[in-house]
Amino acid sequence: MFVKVRVITNSKQEKVEKIEKNEELCELRIHLREKPIHGKANKKIIEILAEYFNVQKKDVVLRKGELNRSKLVEIKNC
Numbered sequence: 001m002f003v004k005v006r007v008i009t010n011s012k013q014e015k016v017e018k019i020e021k022n023e024e025l026c027e028l029r030i031h032l033r034e035k036p037i038h039g040k041a042n043k044k045i046i047e048i049l050a051e052y053f054n055v056q057k058k059d060v061v062l063r064k065g066e067l068n069r070s071k072l073v074e075i076k077n078c
Contacts, residue, residue: 001078002063003028005071007045009036014044016052028052042066045073053078
């Protein structure tokens with residue numbers, strides 16, 4: 001399953017908003033407290049998505065957008 005993620009960093013609270021879901025793609029907006037420095041935000045996104053989809057962190061793979069706010073993430077074994 002692929003997830004399109006829009007990241008908002010430096011938020012007051014962390015939360016996940018579901019925008020859209022269809023058979024091929026799920027779209028989420030994730031608010032993070034972390035700043036996008038040295039990959040901290042990306043690591044937190046992987047943690048949050050693993051918990052959200054109830055999978056292990058190793059099953060969450062960042063496919064595109066490592067340095068952008070818009071990311072494409074693959075969730076394996078979901």
